Amino acid sequence: MDLNNRVAVVGAGLIGQAWALVFARAGCEVRLWDADVKALHKAEKLVDELAHSLQESGLVDDATALMRRVTRCDDLKDALESVNYVQESLPEVLSIKKDFYTRLDSLLPSTVVVGSSTSSIPASAFTEHLAHRERYLVAHPVNPPYLIPVVEVCGAPWTSTEAVKSCIELMRAVKQKPVHVRRELDGFILNRLQGALLREAFRLVEQGYVDIEGLDITIKEGLGLRWSFMGPFETIDLNAPGGISDYCDRYGGMYQTFAVDQGSTDAWSNELIERLHKARRELLPTVDLEDRRKWRDKRLMALAMHKKNLETDSLK
Amino acid sequence: MDLNNRVAVVGAGLIGQAWALVFARAGCEVRLWDADVKALHKAEKLVDELAHSLQESGLVDDATALMRRVTRCDDLKDALESVNYVQESLPEVLSIKKDFYTRLDSLLPSTVVVGSSTSSIPASAFTEHLAHRERYLVAHPVNPPYLIPVVEVCGAPWTSTEAVKSCIELMRAVKQKPVHVRRELDGFILNRLQGALLREAFRLVEQGYVDIEGLDITIKEGLGLRWSFMGPFETIDLNAPGGISDYCDRYGGMYQTFAVDQGSTDAWSNELIERLHKARRELLPTVDLEDRRKWRDKRLMALAMHKKNLETDSLK
Numbered sequence: 169m170d171l172n173n174r175v176a177v178v179g180a181g182l183i184g185q186a187w188a189l190v191f192a193r194a195g196c197e198v199r200l201w202d203a204d205v206k207a208l209h210k211a212e213k214l215v216d217e218l219a220h221s222l223q224e225s226g227l228v229d230d231a232t233a234l235m236r237r238v239t240r241c242d243d244l245k246d247a248l249e250s251v252n253y254v255q256e257s258l259p260e261v262l263s264i265k266k267d268f269y270t271r272l273d274s275l276l277p278s279t280v281v282v283g284s285s286t287s288s289i290p291a292s293a294f295t296e297h298l299a300h301r302e303r304y305l306v307a308h309p310v311n312p313p314y315l316i317p318v319v320e321v322c323g324a325p326w327t328s329t330e331a332v333k334s335c336i337e338l339m340r341a342v343k344q345k346p347v348h349v350r351r352e353l354d355g356f357i358l359n360r361l362q363g364a365l366l367r368e369a370f371r372l373v374e375q376g377y378v379d380i381e382g383l384d385i386t387i388k389e390g391l392g393l394r395w396s397f398m399g400p401f402e403t404i405d406l407n408a409p410g411g412i413s414d415y416c417d418r419y420g421g422m423y424q425t426f427a428v429d430q431g432s433t434d435a436w437s438n439e440l441i442e443r444l445h446k447a448r449r450e451l452l453p454t455v456d457l458e459d460r461r462k463w464r465d466k467r468l469m470a471l472a473m474h475k476k477n478l479e480t481d482s483l484k
Numbered sequence: 485m486d487l488n489n490r491v492a493v494v495g496a497g498l499i500g501q502a503w504a505l506v507f508a509r510a511g512c513e514v515r516l517w518d519a520d521v522k523a524l525h526k527a528e529k530l531v532d533e534l535a536h537s538l539q540e541s542g543l544v545d546d547a548t549a550l551m552r553r554v555t556r557c558d559d560l561k562d563a564l565e566s567v568n569y570v571q572e573s574l575p576e577v578l579s580i581k582k583d584f585y586t587r588l589d590s591l592l593p594s595t596v597v598v599g600s601s602t603s604s605i606p607a608s609a610f611t612e613h614l615a616h617r618e619r620y621l622v623a624h625p626v627n628p629p630y631l632i633p634v635v636e637v638c639g640a641p642w643t644s645t646e647a648v649k650s651c652i653e654l655m656r657a658v659k660q661k662p663v664h665v666r667r668e669l670d671g672f673i674l675n676r677l678q679g680a681l682l683r684e685a686f687r688l689v690e691q692g693y694v695d696i697e698g699l700d701i702t703i704k705e706g707l708g709l710r711w712s713f714m715g716p717f718e719t720i721d722l723n724a725p726g727g728i729s730d731y732c733d734r735y736g737g738m739y740q741t742f743a744v745d746q747g748s749t750d751a752w753s754n755e756l757i758e759r760l761h762k763a764r765r766e767l768l769p770t771v772d773l774e775d776r777r778k779w780r781d782k783r784l785m786a787l788a789m790h791k792k793n794l795e796t797d798s799l800k
Contacts, residue, residue, distance in 0.1 A: 347694060398700070
């Protein structure tokens with residue numbers, strides 16, 4: 169993958185801005201476009217600010233050089249000229265995506281792969297009617313992708329193996345961590361896993377076993393420490409002398425017992441949601457939410473830097 | 485809580501050794517006992533080695549001073565003399581616990597609280613028959629507790645509020661993170677949460693949506709990064725403008741949809757376990773499991789140090 173290659177980032181909201189930064193940080197030439205020219209100009213300024221703030225944390229080497237690789241294009245045709253890849257981050261509205269992809273399909277050479285940032289619409293919902301539908305797929309980031317590297321790559325049934333492979337290679341080349349989602353499913357992988365854990369968390373609080381603060385501590389001072397550098401399969405693989413099958417022999421029965429209690433698919437009740445909301449507001453008043461989000465992003469930066477430093481030594 | 489107080493650590497296996505280190509690191513005087521005198525002597529040496537290895541990572545200030553606070557007691561009566569708390573880490577065998585607690589109950593003044601490290605037996609199963617049963621509870625650590633600070637504190641129905649409170653205060657004083665589990669349940673909180681996530685992970689791999697490596701990446705390069713410093717409730721509370729109830733309004737419906745697929749309580753099939761085991765062994769041969777466990781512990785140490793450093797600045 170030649171990183172002097174050119175990519176287009178279409179849609180310059182929060183996610184588009186973050187993508188521009190990810191690609192330019194890795195050395196790509198980025199063409200940034202948005203239908204709203206005013207928003208586009210503002211976005212360019214925001215990417216610049218972001219790049220400089222990441223430089224302070226050590227997560228960007230040279231913000232000024234990075235920004236020289238980002239070109240604002242008021243015209244879509246300009247943005248798409250000679251690009252090797254397009255990352256689309258338009259609003260999550262099916263009709264907007266459909267219209268835009270129809271336009272894109274006629275403007276782009278058939279070999280250019282296009283990834284959508286959508287978190288909720290499968291690629292099959294807006295690419296079926298297109299002449300070159302084999303080159304479209306979802307490349308779903310987690311916000312913000314310059315701090316959280318996983319990208320879920322999921323094609324429609326007609327997406328070609330080459331398109332998937334080329335997107336995965338590009339994502340690796342720009343230091344993201346692509347995960348191939350092999351069949352379309354709502355929520356992809358990450359939100360499904362989050363949903364399974366949340367469901368049990370809601371249930372344990374609802375049934376009075378633990379309060380909301382205790383549950384959060386169990387993750388952030390317990391499981392989350394391991395999971396920040398090992399997935400759940402590697403975790404259990406290391407937790408029995410003979411690896412994962414030994415682990416299942418020893419503890420599988422225990423987990424099946426839990427599952428019987430966990431099997432309920434009832435919706436979260438309004439009473440429970442209200443109770444959780446009240447409990448959270450006692451821990452963190454609404455007026456402080458924004459400051460706490462800034463704290464979170466700084467912690468994520470520090471954690472990304474921590475992981476980056478370890479990659480240079482034997483603890484990779 | 486006066487940390488010059490004396491605690492007894494009974495049972496000197498891996499968990500007992502780790503507890504001795506946790507208490508002594510915080511300034512407590514530790515009396516270490518095991519029925520097997522040979523194992524006890526070996527354990528003292530291992531705690532010493534551990535303390536020095538943690539000193540190298542910056543997680544212990546002065547290993548030699550720490551070890552001066554650890555006294556090996558060949559006799560149980562000596563170990564229990566003038567202690568304020570007992571941490572029991574005997575084998576996970578009900579009859580062993582029952583016999584030992586009967587003996588303990590007659591030896592200890594009735595005010596001394598006793599916490600069991602058990603991960604699988606509720607306190608009610610081995611304390612019902614005792615004269616002073618109100619002072620017994622479970623204080624379940626995660627291995628190793630000097631790196632993973634969460635401790636699940638769970639009383640039997642007859643455990644006194646004072647005993648629970650005093651154990652929680654002691655755990656906080658020795659820098660662990662106690663979580664009050666308010667009613668007995670198998671697996672307490674942490675393993676229930678792990679089980680819920682594992683169940684969905686097994687399902688997603690079984691149904692061909694993702695492979696074992698992709699699933700692990702989704703956690704360690706995605707959700708796990710946040711969860712290493714924020715629990716799941718704080719995570720979703722920050723992820724919608726109006727906090728957790730706003731988040732449930734926006735995404736609750738999506739998670740309920742997932743739950744229908746996740747509701748199955750079928751056991752993990754042998755075929756699936758075999759497949760997962762094979763996939764893990766391709767990523768990590770059995771012969772390398774032990775080295776990878778050492779790598780894991782070093783990463784945990786580095787992460788603990790990273791979190792410790794942040795606590796001294798504004799990112800606490």
